[in-house]
Amino acid sequence: MxxxxxRRRSALLATTTLAAALALTGCGAGDSGAQDTAxxxxxxxxxxxxxxxxDAAAGAPEGAGAGAPDLRVDQxxxxxxxxxxxxxxxxxxAAREATAMVTRAxxxxxxxxxxxxxxxxxxxxxxxxxxxxxxxxxxxxxxxxGRQQSRQIDTQDVTEETVDLEARITSQRARxxxxxxxxxRASSITDLVSLENExxxxxxxxxxxxxxxxxxxxxxxxxxxTVSLAGPAAKDAEEKAETGFLVxxxxxxxxxxxxxxxxxxxxxxxxxxxxxxxxxxAALLVMLRRRRKSPALVAPVSAxxxxxxxxxxx
Numbered sequence: 001m002x003x004x005x006x007r008r009r010s011a012l013l014a015t016t017t018l019a020a021a022l023a024l025t026g027c028g029a030g031d032s033g034a035q036d037t038a039x040x041x042x043x044x045x046x047x048x049x050x051x052x053x054x055d056a057a058a059g060a061p062e063g064a065g066a067g068a069p070d071l072r073v074d075q076x077x078x079x080x081x082x083x084x085x086x087x088x089x090x091x092x093x094a095a096r097e098a099t100a101m102v103t104r105a106x107x108x109x110x111x112x113x114x115x116x117x118x119x120x121x122x123x124x125x126x127x128x129x130x131x132x133x134x135x136x137x138x139x140x141x142x143x144x145x146g147r148q149q150s151r152q153i154d155t156q157d158v159t160e161e162t163v164d165l166e167a168r169i170t171s172q173r174a175r176x177x178x179x180x181x182x183x184x185r186a187s188s189i190t191d192l193v194s195l196e197n198e199x200x201x202x203x204x205x206x207x208x209x210x211x212x213x214x215x216x217x218x219x220x221x222x223x224x225x226t227v228s229l230a231g232p233a234a235k236d237a238e239e240k241a242e243t244g245f246l247v248x249x250x251x252x253x254x255x256x257x258x259x260x261x262x263x264x265x266x267x268x269x270x271x272x273x274x275x276x277x278x279x280x281x282a283a284l285l286v287m288l289r290r291r292r293k294s295p296a297l298v299a300p301v302s303a304x305x306x307x308x309x310x311x312x313x314x
Contacts, residue, residue: 077216079156080135080223087230088146091122094229098126101141105134107222120233128225135223142227149230158216165213172206 088094091114099109107130116122130138143151179199186192 076157076159077162077220079158079219080132081154082139082225084142084151085149085228085230086146087149091124091229091231094145095124097145098142098227101138102128102130105130105138107131120231122231123234124229126227128227129222130225132221132223138225162216165209169209172209176202176206
């Protein structure tokens with residue numbers, strides 16, 4: 001009797017142990033399957049999405065751990081522009097020296113405008129394009145041409161715009177290729193015309209984006225420096241206008257002198273014509289006046305004889 005009870009207890013204990021082992025094994029398999037499923041789900045967008053998956057990962061917030069690290073200054077796209085005014089003794093010589101500086105730095109002169117009424121009042125406006133790496137050095141060399149009167153340096157960070165533009169170009173190229181594949185499989189005239197129009201629009205958009213990219217690349221690769229080389233007596237165009245009674249008096253006197261100068265100039269130009277035409281005209285008027293004052297040379301006419309009066313018959 002006791003032997004049967006012991007055998008029953010042993011069987012029950014073995015059954016309980018087997019059930020517990022099976023439960024633990026099932027839980028472990030379930031956890032592993034869940035992890036495998038989650039891993040495959042996480043890898044699926046990157047495997048199937050390609051560029052779209054990478055763009056989504058790049059655009060994820062930093063809190064999610066997908067943010068890109070900050071770029072160094074030399075890795076960023078920055079547009080440098082500078083404006084400066086330098087007073088020099090000889091404008092032409094300073095302009096030639098500035099051009100030589102830019103050429104040595106690997107740049108070129110984008111614009112050259114001269115304004116010179118006199119050597120002391122001469123002004124040269126130069127637009128210089130220099131490599132971005134040589135921007136600061138060229139600005140410092142320009143300041144040594146004479147006495148620097150003003151300087152303004154501006155920067156514009158276009159890194160995000162450049163990255164966004166590259167992503168849009170990549171996407172637009174994919175759209176163009178897709179339209180070309182559909183056009184190759186067109187089976188009717190209607191579909192052919194519609195796909196050709198769509199392909200033309202997509203190619204035009206791609207060309208516009210690529211032109212913007214080239215423009216940004218040019219602005220970031222070559223910086224712009226606008227230099228004004230002014231003579232010793234040249235006035236700054238940004239100087240404030242003077243006001244007051246004496247200023248008005250000087251302005252009025254200058255206007256009077258200019259008016260008289262113009263009047264005398266016109267009179268000097270007309271004087272030869274007045275002499276050439278006025279002398280004969282004056283002589284003709286004198287002759288006519290003398291002829292009016294001279295006595296008449298015609299003989300007087302005698303009066304007719306009186307007619308006698310006649311009486312009428314009664």
